[in-house]
Amino acid sequence: MPKKILVLGGGVGGVVAAKRMAERLRGRVDAEITIINDTDYYLLPPLLVNIALGDIEPSAAQLPLSLLGKRGVKFVKAKVTKIDPDNRVVETDQGKFNYDYLLASLGVDFDFQSYNLGVGYHNFTLEGALKLKEALRSFSGGRVVLFTPEPIYRCGVYPFEMVSQLDTIFRKRGIRDRVEITLIHPFERPIQPLGPEAVKITEETFARKGIRYIGGAKPVTVDDKEKVVVLSNDKVKYDLLIVVPPARLPKPFEGTPLVADTPMGKWTAVNVYTGRSLKYDDVYLPGEHSMPYIGLPTAGVPVHFTALASAAAISGELLGEPVDPAQITAMACALDYGDFGMMFNCDVKLDLNNNKAMWIGSCYSILTSPLGRLIKDLFYKTWLATTM
Ligand SMILES: Cc1cc2nc3c(=O)[nH]c(=O)nc-3n(C[C@H](O)[C@H](O)[C@H](O)COP(=O)(O)OP(=O)(O)OC[C@H]3O[C@@H](n4cnc5c(N)ncnc54)[C@H](O)[C@@H]3O)c2cc1C
Secondary structure, eight states, X not given: OOEEEEEEOOSHHHHHHHHHHHXXXXXXXXXXXXXXXXXXXXXXXXXXXXXXXXXXXXXXXXXXXXXXXXXXXXXXXXXXXXXXXXXXXXXXXXXXXXXXXXXXXXXXXXXXXXXXXXXXXXXXXXXXXXXXXXXXXXXXXXXXXXXXXXXXXXXXXXXXXXXXXXXXXXXXXXXXXXXXXXXXXXXXXXXXXXXXXXXXXXXXXXXXXXXXXXXXXXXXXXXXXXXXXXXXXXXEEOSEEEEOOOEEOOGGGTTSTTEEEETTEEEEOBOTTTOBBSSOTTEEOOSGGGHHHHTOOSSHHHHHHHHHHXXXXXXXXXXXXXXXXXXXXXXXXXXXXSSOEEEEEEEOEEETTTTEXXXXXXXXXXXXXXXXXXXHHHHHHHHHHTTO
């Protein structure tokens, strides 16, 4: 009987892990790798910004998951509804699947209910990016507010990039003098976790571009009738509202023993070195839903490296020999501020005793220049081109 490896999520973590296991095991171990995803394509979420800003069409950010077939990975389109690790069963809207190894990378759920965020535009899904694109296209002036109510959301640097890019776009369209741009964010100072260098550059950029930053914000709600974002001590008027939804645990994990309570909410609990579940030896959870638990940001780069480590651990066990986990030692962070870009590097140290990744305060700029935009562009295009 072949060993059944079931991968949940055909996104950043799931695809890289499935591909790596297929490469390692093919011809050496009798294994069947199946990937389950609720759409039939892989989407690279950072490119949703480019779609919303009208730079690329959706097809340039997607790849059909059926391409994994050439690597011997079977793809099933289904929605995962429940994970039962005690019985090694995953339930979906297309039936039940059992496994010898489970690897899940299901991203995070986006909470548009809290703070009445559902009334705003966003680019956290393909549909959202296309609606934001239309809203920006027909916008001819007024108050644009980007509202980030909580500190844990998909891609920490995104709001800082987005407001900077909007400034550049409105300048190019010749309407910048008719637009006010405001970013509301819980960090006292912009982009704070990346450290003083990034804060300084961002504050100078916001000052030069005339972007208003409301830091340390204590959000209450969005009042769509009055068109205001209500904070505990202020009301901020908007004509165009762009929101950043807080990240939440994906539904299939809810109520399972795979989850632990943390001061920052409920997240899947894993070993920082391998992404392995703390409770089940046959379950690996390298997705974004585990990042807050191990102290990493909810972003694609740490998910990618954790997924590679999980793939190495499973392959090593099946091959009966250790495989280099290629664990994360540094995080590259590429930023596009509209008229220039930056590459930051954050050194990452894994504290195995405390099961945490240490990175805050270790970030420094490698490049701050107009060329930085080109590098970010190449970074994501190359990522997509080499994914399958
Ligand atoms: C606008 C934006 C900009 C970003 N910029 C950056 C950046 O510059 N750098 C960076 O590192 N990261 C960035 N990210 C974040 C990055 O994309 C995510 O952290 C990463 O995709 C998470 O990987 P994942 O595999 O956990 O989830 P995903 O890549 O989202 O993959 C999850 C997959 O699971 C599927 N799925 C979810 N639930 C189910 C279910 N119940 N059943 C079946 N399938 C399901 C989804 O359709 C998806 O295909 C950005 C994200 C956004 C939205």
